Every structure is written in structure tokens, then in C-alpha cells.
Amino acid sequence: MLNIFKKTAIAGAMILSAGAAMADYPEKPIEVIVGYSAGGGTDVMARTAAPFIEKYLGDGASLVVKNMPGASGQIGVTEAANADPDGYTLGTFNLPGMMARTIDREADYDRDSFTYLANVVNDPNVIVTSKDSGLDTLDKLIAEAKENPFAVTVGMSSLGGDDHFALIKLQNLTETEFTIVPFKGSAPARTALLGGHVAMGILNISEVAEFQDQLNVLGVATKERSPFAPELATFQEQGLDLVNGSMRGFIAPKGLPEDVQAKLIDAFSQLSSDQEFLDAMAATANPVEVVTGEDFKQLTSDLYDLAKGVWETTPWN
């Protein structure tokens, strides 16, 4: 009897202390695994966001960014997926890349491996053409592509990324076909456009904002004009239902304690109304769009389905 009482007491004490520990979260530094090298777009997002998350978590919380570059971010995200779900290991997450990697190669994680915290950056796709091409409006571009299938060369950064998915959406919407020229990264693709070596490019708005004078920007793949470059028209304004972009956010391994998850999501959701944060992100070419928790999970799921569908009809490797 006494024994049972003792056990209950111990169990009770343990629950209490566990509860106390959760309430105190975080009581040690939180590691954020970035799957790219320091100074890349994802790294800059993580390091810019870190002090603000610390502020909103309160209690002297500290976030430590750890770079684990390699295999297009796959090494880092796998590490984050397999970490202890105690809230002390978070990771950065890129869409559609991280989902595309589960389709185009073998990955040790899938869309159910994560606790979805928040997407922070949405960098919409833009279609640009070189000044030499003469294709200075969307209508001219589509007319040319219809008349001469595959004649328009499209520079972009790698297959199986957001640029590629945007092109496939465009092809399906307009029943056209283009010749894809996948460069290693956006900057070489943009340079080839400036030099007139390819006619058209699919890039992201942050990558063309500084080059508007030297390229024709035909439209932005967002529902509403991007605050990042409000002077640029969307495709929807021009009657083309093309919405696509590159997204970056934060995840934790699945099975995070509910109160820890709630506390983290709460901290992330406050980012969108923090002007200081928005300014810091704008200065580093990161258009902000905060989507948290379940909505972020749904967004990931939708993008997975899109990528899967594309892969089944037109595999990219």
C-alpha cells in the first residue's frame, strides 16, 4: 500500500517536474540546422530570424545556427528529421526542394517526418526575357512559343526546383513547349539572360529586382502584387493563373511536445508583424510570408502532390 502510494507520489512528482520543465522551455540553447553553407539565402534567413525568435520565446532563449551543407540541403534536413523531438533541435526547410528530393532520389525522411513550425519566406517566380529576344510582353512570348515549339530557350536554376515547376505550370496552362536550360544556380542563368545566350528565364523576384533595367520582367507568379517589388504586375492581372514560388521556413522533428510546439509557433507567428524583422529581411532579399503550423503542413502536402504529379508525367532525371 505504502509502496503504491510511493510510486504514485514519484510518478506525480515526475509529471510535475516534467510539466515544469516544459513551462520553462527553453532552458538550454536551441540548435537550428541549416542544410546550406553560411551566407546562402537559407542561412541568412535563419540567422536574421534567430534574434527575433529569441525575443519572442523570452526567458533568455538562445538559438544557435549550425550549418550542415551538402546534397542540396538533404544532409541537414535528414539530420533535423532524425533529431530528438525535444524542441532543442530545429531545422530549416525549403519548398518545393525538400519534397522534390523525396521523389527524385532516396531520402531518409518524408512529409510526415516533421513538426511544421512556420514558413517565413516566399520568393515568387518571375518570368523574364532578354532585351535581345524582342519578346517584351507575355502575349508575344506565348505566341512565339505556340508558333515554334521548343524554339524559346529557358534559363533557370536546376531541374526539380521551383523554377522548373513554374515552367511546367506555364506549359500546361498555355499548351506550349519550351527548351529548358538548367544552370547551376540563378545567378549564372541570369547572366546568360543578360548576355542574350538564352531568350527567357524563370527566376525569383528577389533575384531580378536589382536587374529590372536590363531585362524584360513579364510578370510575377503571386495572387497579389509582391510588397518586395510592387511595381511589377502579376500573371493573374494578365489573365494567366500562374502562382508559384520558392519557400523557406522552419521545422522540428515530428512528435514535438504540444506545449513546446505551441510556444514555438506562437513565437514564429509574431514575426510577420515585427517591422524591424521585415526590414532586415527586405535588406537581405527575402520576401516574407509567414504561414504557421497546420497551414504550413498543408502547403507542404500540396507542393508534394504537385511535384509527384509532375514527376509521374515528366520526370526530370
Place this chain on the structure above:
Amino acid sequence: MYSDLLHALPDVFALTNFAAVIIGVIAGIVVGAMPGLSATMAISVLVPFTFGLEPLVALGLMAGIYNGAMYGGAIPAVLLRIPGTPAAVATTFDGYPMAQKGEGGFALQVAVVSSAFGGIASAFALMLLAPPLSKVTLLFGPSEVFWVAVFGLASIIFLLGGNPVKGLISACFGVFVSVIGSDPIYGNDRFTFGQLEMLDGINIVILLVGLYALPPVIDLLETPLKTGGVSSSKLGTESLWKALPRMKGFWKTWLRGSFLGIWIGILPGAGGSMAAFMSYNEARRTSKNPEEWGEGEPEGVAAAEVANNADTASALIPALTLGIPGTAVAAVMLGGLLVHGLQPGPMLFRDNPDIVFGFMWQFLFGAILLIILGGSLATNSFARLLNLPRPLLGSVIIVLMLIGVYSIHGRMFDVYLMLGFGAVGWVMDRLKFPLPPVVLGLILGGFAEENLRLALRIGRGDPMVLFQNTTSLILVALTVAVIIGPSLKKRFIDSRKAD
């Protein structure tokens, strides 16, 4: 624009900003001098710390490191025949024979003055000619870049002398290594054996350290009883002012090397090692006594070192104006710039003139500081290392190599890979296969493949796309000249002898 340039100057001389350049140069020389540690690595380690620094402090450190490391690589290249950085490979050709002849001190002085000359020329190109030179970069699309890579490979195989067949085999090995990893277009895995560590390809530093540092270290360890070392007197040190007059004949080589280095720096990809080889080849070709090259000709050291520093600032021209880095170091620096909200592009010079032009000044002062800091640092500290007993020296270098390679990605896999390349390098060294073509094969092979495939996609499979414009045709002509030139020249000389 030129008023912006002057306007940025006072900030550069702020105490902390200037101290950053000095510390950077010293750190760069040390990093460059250690086999396995490179400027790329040092700057990527630095980038996360720069978030909290003032922009010009952070950028000053980077500019200093970059300049310092490009010279620092020459120190072990001269003293031990181990290039500290990929760009210092050509420095070993004449630098090491000079050290063996007891002229190591002079070789280091030639290296430091040449490096500074190249760095200064490059900084001026960046400050005064960035916008027009960035237009040159735009001329180079995929087919032109493919030909640049082919031209570079052909030069290294056929001009470097020795046996072209062995050179070709070495280059093929390098090109093979470049194929490892996911392919540049579709991302299919090639020769990775399912290892995630190999998906991104083989890092050049791993190959360089294995091939170049391990064989000389084995040699050092093989002679445990000879503890003679090299005394300072044998190093042949004398003051820089006495050494300078001996370099007065180098000005042509310096100008030519600077031009080549700047030129190659603004093209995407090739970087300092190709610049150094091209400069060395050209200087030897026009020399009055080409047969003495490779036996300890100071001008050879000058040619290599001036060119590998002349691409430093010019590699930033496409990086700052177009966002495409000319070298791996420039790529990491772009990250460091982005951290401070400096986004590459035509607006950069307008939006942040004080920081951008300040950064350029820092490059210039970094290069000038090399003369003051580099010479004494090399001869007074690093050269003393040679007085260590050989087995001890060898052990120290092995430890440095292991740390350096491990720290690239923080994984043992790379260390084993490096040891594997070391075994290959040792065998190649014994069989007298040249090692430089392997290094350039890895660097240029990947570029050649990627750009050939991009060009063919643009041409929708038609190979004629490779010959469609003047730039390509000039490069093709140069490549052909490099391949058949030496044998034509030999035939011409033979026929004259027959007469």
C-alpha cells in the same frame, strides 16, 4: 563614380577598419601557408561571425584574408614543394628548385613582391574598370566558357613540357574525378556508391592535399636520420631592399601575368590556378632561356605568383555586378556581402557606394600590406620551420592536413578520401606522372562538361552551336595552336638544323 571612390576613402582608414585588413592579411598568410587550409575555408568560417561586425570590418577581414592566402600558398610551395592553395601549384615549379639551391629566401621575396604587384593591379581594375569589364563577362555564354575550359586543359597538357601522353593521362584522371557526384543537368548520381558525402562532388582541397602534400611528407618521414634541416643562412635571406634590384627584369612578366590574372578572374570558374599556369607558360615561352625553367628560375616564381594574386579583386567584378563569382573564394565572399545587405547587381554601386568602394580600397591596401607583412612573416617564422628535424616536420604537416581536410565539412569521410588520393599521388609521383593536370582537370573538367551540355541544350542538340560566334572561334583557334604549336616549332627548328 570616381568621386564616390574618394568619398569612401576616409572610412577605410578608421582604426578598426584598417586593423581588420592587417589582421586579415596576417591570418590569410597563415591559412594559405598551411596545407589543407584555404582562403575559401577561412572566409566561410568567418562569415557567420560577421553578422555582428560593422560591414567594413567584416569586409576588410575578408579582403585581407583573400590577398594574404593567395601569397601564403607560395610559402610551403617554395620550401617543401607542397602548394598551400590550389593556385600555388605553379609556384612549386621553380620555387622549390630555388629553395634546394639555397635561394629559398629570394624565392619568397620574389613571391611576395609579385603577389603584391598582381594584387594592386587587380584592385585598380576592380576600382576603375568594374562596369566595362562586367560587359566582357556577358560575352561568355555556355559555349564560350566550354572553350575556355578546353583551352585551359590543352595548355596544361601540351605546354607544360615533359611528356604530353603522361600529361593527358593525368588530366583524364582529374576530369574523371570531376565527374563524381550528381551530374550538373539532371542530378543523377555518378560514382557515388550511394554515399551522400559524394553527391556534391570531390572538393578540390581534398584532392590537392592528398596528391600534393602526402608524397612530400612521406619523403620527409623516409629520411628519419638526416636531421640537417635548412639553416637560415642556407635559406639565403637578405633584406628586401637588396633583393629588389634583382627583380627589375621581371616587369614584363609582372604586367603580362597581371593582365592574364585579371582577365581569367572575370571569367566564371577557372580562377587563380589557371591564371598562374597560363602566366607561367607565357613567361617561359617568351623567355630567352626557356630550358632553365623548372630548374629554379626566379622569373617562374614571379610569373605564377603575380597571376594568382591578379585574379583576386577581378574575380569580384562579375560577383559584385552580376552575382556570379569568378572563383570559389569570391562565391563565399558573396555570402559575406549578402549578410550585410549588399545584394550584387547594378544597383549595388549606387545604393551602398561607401561600403562597396571602401571594400575595393581594402583590397588595394591588403595587397600593399603584403609587402610589409608577407616578407618578414615568411622568412622570419615559416622558414624557421625547416630547421625542425625532418620526421617532426613531416608529422606536424600530417596533423595540419588532417585538421584542414576534416574541417571542410566536419567529416572523417573526407579524410579517408584524402588519404586515398595521397596513395594515388605517391604512385604518380614515383612514375613521373605530372600532378598539375590532375588539379586543373578537376577544376576545369566540371566546367567543360556543364557548359558543353548547356550549350548543346541551347542549340537543341546541334553541335554547330559551339562554333557560332567570334569569341568561340578565337578560343578554338587558340586551342588548336596550343596543341599543334610545339610540334610545328620543333619541326621548324629541325628543318633549319638540317639545312
